[in-house]
Amino acid sequence: MADGAAGRPVDETAVSMLDALFDQAPIGLHLLDADLRVVRVNTATPAMRGVPEDELAGRPAREVYAMVDTDVEALLREVLDTGVPLVRHRVPARLDGVRHHYEVTALRLRNPHQRVLGVALAVVDVTDSERSRDRARVLDTVRVRVGRTLDPTVTGEELVASLVPDFADVAIVEVVDAVIRGDDPPLAPLPPGTPLMRTAFRGTRTPSPQAHPVGDVCTLPAPTPFTQALADLHPRTVALDGTAPWYSVDPARAEAIRSSKAHSLLVVPLALRDAALGVVSLYRTGQSPAFDAGDQELAMELAAHTALCIDNARRYTREHTVAATVQRQLLPRRPETHTSLEAAYLTLTGADPGAWYDTIALSSARTALVVGNVSGRALNAAATMGQLRTAVRSLTAFDLPPDELMARLHATAGQLAAERASLPVGDPLRREALTADCVYAVHDPLSTTCTLAAAGALVPLVVRPDATVLLPRTPAGPRLGTAPDAPFAATEIEVPEGSVLVFTSDPLLTSYLSDVSGPLTSAPHFRDRPLQDLCDALVYALGAGPGIGAAAVIVARTRAFPADRRAAWRLDASPSAVAVARRRTREQLAAWGLKGETADDTQLIVSELVTNAVRYGTPPIELRLIHDRTLTCEVRDAGSASPRLRHAGVVEEGGRGLFITAQLAQAWGTRYTASGKTIWTEQTLPPAD
The missing domain is CATH 3.30.565.10 (Histidine kinase-like ATPase, C-terminal domain)
Known part of the structure; x- marks a missing residue:
């Protein structure tokens, strides 16, 4: 053993271990003096990439680690001053244009006399784990944010908003146009000439160059990475340059790529059960790293989730289309003409399939007005609506007063609910309760009155000739199909000549109209204004009213009987x-x-x-x-x-x-x-x- 400078023996084993660490350890090791100048580094240190160790010795840390985006010198100075170690602190850096992440641990060094000698650093490259964490974060974001609506267009917008800028600099979603309309997606390979709609686009630049605007429907020229991905339903990672052979096939897209200065492309098909729903195109530009195998694997998971959401939206669209078709066939095309009552039908935002309206000519120049809404959705609601509308039509033949008719309609709805409850256990319709709201009113022009009864919360809005707005205080009976043997009460109100009555299947809409009564009472001469103009004014005034959903509406104006x-x-x-x-x-x-x-x-x-x-x-x-x-x-x-x-x-x-x-x-x-x-x-x- 040889004596050290302080008279203490030098531990040769410790020295050998230190030399071995600096020569062979896979992590970066640094020794800095009290002035934060480099004393010694090992070959695993990021700063040693192609730089001899002699060129680093004696240089300040701020120069050696200039590639780090964090102020490293400030962190190390704090360790020197306080003695509090910096443990596993993550810092970003950029080496050779590629973004990296490092985990830094810094310890203050002192001699036996407690004099500060410098700082020892241990640096671990955690780029892969950080990228995995970022990818997991992107995946979680997509799973939470994408698919919140049953609209394939909105689904694409949610996807690009989740990917830019965290995963890509430019994101584009294109969906087969037939899928948007609710049709079945074609099986792969995608037939040539199949039109696709660009449903979403987002880029980090403003404005970002794009080949086609959102909403444009066009076919994909072939062969390109996009058509190839839709042929075999496999992703493509493409390094972009100005000489790609497929640029000449799709010059519009090639020009957009050049303008955005994209260098890496990841094309992922939107596929489900061997069917092609569309394609997602992701680009990275500038100093962003090129897409790698891990990015491609993540993109496939994102596309699988998005494809499932789009397919759910497609199924809903098709089901809603069928239900809307059934509803149109079950509802009257136009109001019946009556001497004492002028009426117009109106649907707001595409009436719910369970909503219905009707005007029925009664004896003695009277007219029945009916509006209702069945719970549930799609085809089942439309079918039940048709049953209840037919029941109302049949009951009017007995010339019943509104409260008695509503009681009998309630009994009919109870029978339909009992039939539904007796369906097999596996039938999903059995789990859907059958309930409905309905208001039935009879206008008598000879007595200038309107007698009505309601099941649920539906009431008409009455605007009298003096422009006063009235919401009748009608005792609300139970919803159809709920409480058995429930009583209903009728209310009679005065409706002088020139009054306007508005019946809606959505009580929120009625309440909203009672506050926003301008389109119903505004000059000039709302009493003589063409009824269709009055309906249009009502729709324009509503705009995007809060809480206003799909509704079926009757707007009627009373006339004097000659x-x-x-x-x-x-x-x-x-x-x-x-x-x-x-x-x-x-x-x-x-x-x-x-x-x-x-x-x-x-x-x-x-x-x-x-x-x-x-x-x-x-x-x-x-x-x-x-x-x-x-x-x-x-x-x-x-x-x-x-x-x-x-x-x-x-x-x-x-x-x-x-x-x-x-x-x-x-x-x-x-x-x-x-x-x-x-x-x-x-x-x-x-x-x-």
């Missing part, structure tokens, strides 16, 4: 009333220009109805004639006994009145009110000369 097209008389409860009724009927029909067979049939009908009222009814008795799209005869009395159609025997003298009436009239029925009942008939009018 006074000369109706007549009513109070009759005595005596047999002489029949002759009086026939005479007044004959005179009124002559005033309307109705003669011949129509007049004869009407007088006979009136005779039978008045005779029944005198014999079996309760005074007071009233006869009313209405000349509308049909000729309506009404006989009212205060009794509640319902007449019954009978087939009298050959020798019987009575019992033929309603039978004769039913033969002469197009339709007949009984309508009950709080004050009694009304027997009515409708006759088809002869064509005008």
Whole structure:
């Protein structure tokens, strides 16, 4: 053993170990003096790349490690001053234009007399692990952000936003145009001439050059890396330069590549079960490293997730298209024309397949307005909507008041819900509860009233001629298909001539319109404004209203029923009333220009109805004639006994009145009110000369 400078023996083993570390250790080792100048480095040190050790000795750390993006000298000075070691601190660096990451540990060195000698550094290249961490972060971001909507275009935008700039400098998504429309994707290889839509583009430069704008639909020239990837569904990593042989095939894309100064291209097919949905093109420009095998593997995972999201969106689009087609076939094309009510149908943002509307002509010049919405989605909701709309149409034939009709519709919905609950356990429809909202209103122009009943939260919006807006306080019954044997209540409101009624299948829309009533009440002359213009103004005013979803809407304007097209008389409860009724009927029909067979049939009908009222009814008795799209005869009395159609025997003298009436009239029925009942008939009018 030899003596050291301080009189202590030198440990030859320790010296040998130190020499071995500097000569053979795979990590970078550095010794710096108290002035942070290099004393010794080993060959694994990043600064030794092609530089002799003698050229580094004595140089300050800030010069030797200029490739590091962090202020290394400040970090080391802090270690010297405080003695607190710097442990596994990560710093970025750039060597030969390639970005690296290093893990640095710095320890202060002191002699036995506690004099500071310098700093010892250990540097580990953690570029691969850092890249793996970055890739995992990108993958997590894509899994969280991509596919949040069922829109293939939005899915592409979410993908490029997640990749730029963390993974690529330019990202482009192109999807087979048929897939956007909901059709099945073609099997690989992609047939030549298949159009693709550019759904998303993002670059780090503003503006970034691109061959085609977003939304453009075009075919891919072949052969290129893009068509090759869509042929065998394998990714392509391509080093770009100005002499690539496929540049001449696709000059527009080649010019965009040159303008962006991209040097590395990664083409990844969007594929699912051997079908080609589209392609993702990723570029790196400037000093970004070229794509490697790890990047390609990550891109395949990203593309697989995106392809699944796009396919889900495609399936939803197709299902929604089918449901919308069924809905269009089940809904009326245009409102029925009524003398006292002008109506227009309107759909906002593509009505939900479960939403429906209807206007139904009733007896006595009345009109029923119906709007509803079935829970669920797609085809199942559309089919249930059709069942409920048919049920409403059938129930109106019984001339029921709105609250009773709603109760019977509720019972029908309960039966449909029970049928659904009895489906096999494996049927997914069984797990979807059948519920629906509905509002049913009857407009009577002769009394200028509207009587309505609601299941759920749907109510109409009424704008009266003085521009006041009314939301009727209608007692809301339970949603259809929920509570059994639930009561419903009817509400009657005044709707003077010129009032506008808005029925919607979305209660949020009704509430929003009640606040934004400008398009309904604004000048000039909203009462006389063409109804289609009023509908357009309503849509323009809504814009992108908060919370406004897909909705079916009826906009209706009330009109006055012509006074000369109706007549009513109070009759005595005596047999002489029949002759009086026939005479007044004959005179009124002559005033309307109705003669011949129509007049004869009407007088006979009136005779039978008045005779029944005198014999079996309760005074007071009233006869009313209405000349509308049909000729309506009404006989009212205060009794509640319902007449019954009978087939009298050959020798019987009575019992033929309603039978004769039913033969002469197009339709007949009984309508009950709080004050009694009304027997009515409708006759088809002869064509005008």
